[in-house]
Amino acid sequence: MPVNDTSTATVATNGREIMYREALNEALREEMSRDPAVFCIGVGIGDRGGSYRVTVGLLEQFGRKRVIDTPISEASFTGVGVGAAITGMRPVVEILFIDFSMLALDQIINQAAKYRFMTAGEGRVPMVLRTQGGAGGALAAQHSQSLEAIYYHIPGLKVVMPSTPYDAKGLLKAAIRDDGPVIFLEHKLLYMTKGPVPQQEYLVELGEAEVKRSGNDVTLIAWSNMVLRSLSAAEKLAEEGIDVEVIDLRTLVPLDANTVLESVRKTEHVVIVQEAVRRGGVASDIASMIQQEAFDYLDAPIKICAGKNTPIPFNLRLEAACVPQEQDIIQAVKNALRHQQRRVPPP
């Protein structure tokens, strides 16, 4: 029996640690074994086992009918996923880079996202679109983007962005079982990261954020790779006596506003960390939600620590300057807290 448990603490891991990509692989294996309607389709996922080794071994276990290598035809193999999904299958479509998913936007935005709505709820698109984004070290402008805001913007899509192996596995299993469509966004820098993952089966439900570190002075909101960076920034800040609470949103849609607001009411200070460019991003939307729902609790303006409004450059030094680094997060937290001191009324 799967355990509907969102807490890493309560499902015993017995010391087992695996990589993010291995956790995803386990999720796919388990769901494909459980349900014959689940199949994987994408470029180089079969014989090659995927660019990031997420689908390695699936072809041997499930055969070519259910682990399907495709030509580089993103729009069409995504559309194939939509068609299979509406007729009863549960496809997991892999697009190598989120940058390449731009070729499939019609199928994602005009077709998958709207089918259920347009058919007055009769149609379902239980499809998971797996892809990965983020700056990963000299991959340049067309292989480094964080484009979650595009999908976040579209009614009818769910958007999942796990940061740990535990969440990656539990969320992917939940996404496959969801009536979808789910945009499942991995981060290229996370594939090799390790973390505790229990042997026993579990799910992480969509729409539940997690407090990854609890603290009282300031709420740091992040997702995907920025969670890891925020956690290490929080450790450094602790050395200076600043007690940071780090919230991992885990899914952007549905958004767990309650967990965010509860923390904001406690700490009264908010920093939102976003790898994507600042303009038109998810962080701005969350900031606006917090101001509407918890304005009276805020002791300082909400700080957004985000990527620069630029394509990602090739050169590593330039790249690092475009994406929030640990030091940027530390500074943003200090700025948020310093504001409070400035606000002391004049004598």
Next chain:
Amino acid sequence: MDSKQFLSELYRQLYTIRVFETRCIKLYRQGLIRGYFHPYLGEEAIAVGVCAALEKRDYIISTHRGHGHCIAWGAELKRMVAELLGKETGYCGGRGGSMHIAQIDSGNLGANGIVGAGIPIGVGAALGSSIRGDDQVTAVFFSDGAANNGVFPEAMNLAAIWDLPVILVLENNHYAVTTPIEQVCRTRDLCERSKGYGVESFTLDGNDVLEVYERTKAAAEQCRQGKGPVLMECKTYRQMGHHVNDPGTYMPKDRLEYYLAKDPVKIGRKYLAEKGDATEEEIARVESDVETLLEEAVQFAKDSNEPDLQKFLEEVGSCQ
């Protein structure tokens, strides 16, 4: 195949689409139908011939010019008209309209507002059948306009490399919105494009319901034997502009007249009379039955409620 009953059924379908479109255009002009309305007038034989040749378990996927496909697949007229009027009782409860009618439970995966988008979706339905091992064929309706969109060669290639049971039904009505096909395509027969993808194809007279039926029957058989996909280019012509408000003045008169003389509904009527030995009286009965049914459908749609706003807002509220 020339049995009277069969020919009568084909004619009933042809005539239903004709009367449905003509009557609904009137409703449009009266202001009862809003938005876009792309009539299928002049192309009826393709939908009727293809759908008659398929089995109930099969799938079809349609286009923005989709009323004919839905009707030929067996849609209820009253729910069709109701959807065009945006009513609660319509196929999409007023959420979809003309370009989004679908009957998923019966295998009509729906019309589509994006030209060409249904092609990969149809190929996906066929991939699902192939994975499950179900003996289903998917007919994908699309147009000459869609043949110039990248998803056509892409999705045809996917269907080809996986030997999928897909019939690609290219309705060549010679216009992409208002652009004549000659202006945007160097070859005369679009089906020639399939050769480069290793897909069998042919052209046929899209105004001749029996020809469409027979060629589809053979194509479906081929697909069921694992020798799909097949591309059928059905030559046809719109009898009016791109949508109801397009007078179609750019359509050359002589060409329009040529195709009006080859009217698919008249051809179907002639088949019923000559091959089916039906009397004028019998044919008139088919026609009056259709007309009665359609008037009932119009009345039903008019009498139906607007979508419930409160219910809609609740649905939207839960769309997190």
